[in-house]
Amino acid sequence: ALVIATSRMRRVLEVDLENERITVEPGVINSWVTRAVAGDGFYYAPDPSSQVACSIGGNVAENSGGVHCLKYGVTSNHVLAMEVVLPDGSITTLGGNLPEMDALDLRGVFIGSEGTLGIATAITLRLLRAPASVAVLLADFASMEAAGEAVRLITGAGVLPAGMEIMDNRCICAVNDFFGVDEYPRAAAAVLLVELDGHPLEVKESVQLAQELCRQAGAGGVREAWTPEERERLWKGRKSAISALGRQFPSYYLQDGVVPRTALPRVLAAIERLSEEHGLAVANVFHAGDGNLHPLILYRSDEPGVQERVTALGAAILRLCLEVGGSISGEHGVGSDKRCYMDWMFSPDDLDTMKLVRHAFDPDGLANPGKIFPTPKTCSESARRLVELKAEGQVLPAEVQVV
Numbered sequence: 001a002l003v004i005a006t007s008r009m010r011r012v013l014e015v016d017l018e019n020e021r022i023t024v025e026p027g028v029i030n031s032w033v034t035r036a037v038a039g040d041g042f043y044y045a046p047d048p049s050s051q052v053a054c055s056i057g058g059n060v061a062e063n064s065g066g067v068h069c070l071k072y073g074v075t076s077n078h079v080l081a082m083e084v085v086l087p088d089g090s091i092t093t094l095g096g097n098l099p100e101m102d103a104l105d106l107r108g109v110f111i112g113s114e115g116t117l118g119i120a121t122a123i124t125l126r127l128l129r130a131p132a133s134v135a136v137l138l139a140d141f142a143s144m145e146a147a148g149e150a151v152r153l154i155t156g157a158g159v160l161p162a163g164m165e166i167m168d169n170r171c172i173c174a175v176n177d178f179f180g181v182d183e184y185p186r187a188a189a190a191v192l193l194v195e196l197d198g199h200p201l202e203v204k205e206s207v208q209l210a211q212e213l214c215r216q217a218g219a220g221g222v223r224e225a226w227t228p229e230e231r232e233r234l235w236k237g238r239k240s241a242i243s244a245l246g247r248q249f250p251s252y253y254l255q256d257g258v259v260p261r262t263a264l265p266r267v268l269a270a271i272e273r274l275s276e277e278h279g280l281a282v283a284n285v286f287h288a289g290d291g292n293l294h295p296l297i298l299y300r301s302d303e304p305g306v307q308e309r310v311t312a313l314g315a316a317i318l319r320l321c322l323e324v325g326g327s328i329s330g331e332h333g334v335g336s337d338k339r340c341y342m343d344w345m346f347s348p349d350d351l352d353t354m355k356l357v358r359h360a361f362d363p364d365g366l367a368n369p370g371k372i373f374p375t376p377k378t379c380s381e382s383a384r385r386l387v388e389l390k391a392e393g394q395v396l397p398a399e400v401q402v403v
């Protein structure tokens, strides 16, 4: 096997502010793009919570989303062109400098293909002008359902926030402990962060309406943050939630699924039930506006047999997402972790068609082999392990069928 790392390809190749675009190498870190143009009043919209560490190449491969993708769209909405090295060593360009190109749009095929079609070596991204006004609201609720109801009311009223994020009580306490200050109300079952941006008058009106709707949904309190420092303080906890939980629990399995946002309250209640059934704690922090769930299964890896229980709970959560019309991946992709669940969602014909597309780029299957597609060997091994677990009397998610 040959491992190719792009992490040292970290140059900004061209900044073209007049045409609102920037070309970077794939190892450039997501947050560096905004840093490179912020002084001129521009920014790069897709902002995964890992944005201080993840690369633009990785973002392209995973079609990453983030807090601001509710309003502004995910990576595929912000990539104009890519230079790509194909598995046979040839170099090609997908897309171009214009938003619409005449040729078949192969950008959309490549973005999100998880490195299975080739390697992006230069990427041209759209830049946006920083909004004139931004405000963040923090609302606390006595139940997760009430926080979900606030999301429903806000979107139902036609307000389109730049971002809408929910954290449960476990995350709230972990973050407060992490920073040694109770920035979020410690007793709340859930907090909802809503960011509104745009023209100052529009933002002022939306803030007022969103506040009223949060109260209507049962918010205990609603805080407003207008200055960059105040806003940063409210976001800091959300962006550090996973690290904060990592300090309390030595191991976690970060699951990623997506559900229609109207299904959020009942899905969260069902996750709570599954967590109790499996005897494993789950923390929830997620992009509520897009229905992207990130349940964190928390555990101690030295506990005998725990790994299998964690895997079984992760699978049950994904099954739940599918049952309500969602998907096995919200934004983190499939990789090797979830490939055995692909046939829960796609028929053999669907998978064969995807493989045909892959074959057109990579006939020998050289690029990232083992990712995305279920392989009979690995996936039947994991099915066998489920049979063994059942024989050992281990708890299995009711939805996972052992055949």
Ligand SMILES: Cc1cc2nc3c(=O)[nH]c(=O)nc-3n(C[C@H](O)[C@H](O)[C@H](O)COP(=O)(O)OP(=O)(O)OC[C@H]3O[C@@H](n4cnc5c(N)ncnc54)[C@H](O)[C@@H]3O)c2cc1C
Pocket: 006, 026, 047, 048, 049, 050, 053, 054, 055, 056, 057, 058, 059, 060, 061, 062, 063, 064, 065, 066, 067, 114, 115, 116, 118, 119, 120, 121, 242, 331, 332, 368, 371
């Ligand atoms: C704490 C945390 C929070 C996260 N939050 C979010 C979030 O809010 N939204 C979200 O969408 N994701 C999130 N993620 C997932 C992850 O950050 C994203 O998927 C990110 O885009 C991965 O980038 P990376 O540089 O780490 O890629 P890597 O992990 O290095 O690579 C990911 C895949 O991309 C392939 N790849 C990398 N570079 C290239 C290239 N140049 N060409 C072709 N293929 C390539 C690799 O082979 C690999 O298969 C989070 C992850 C963590 C750990």
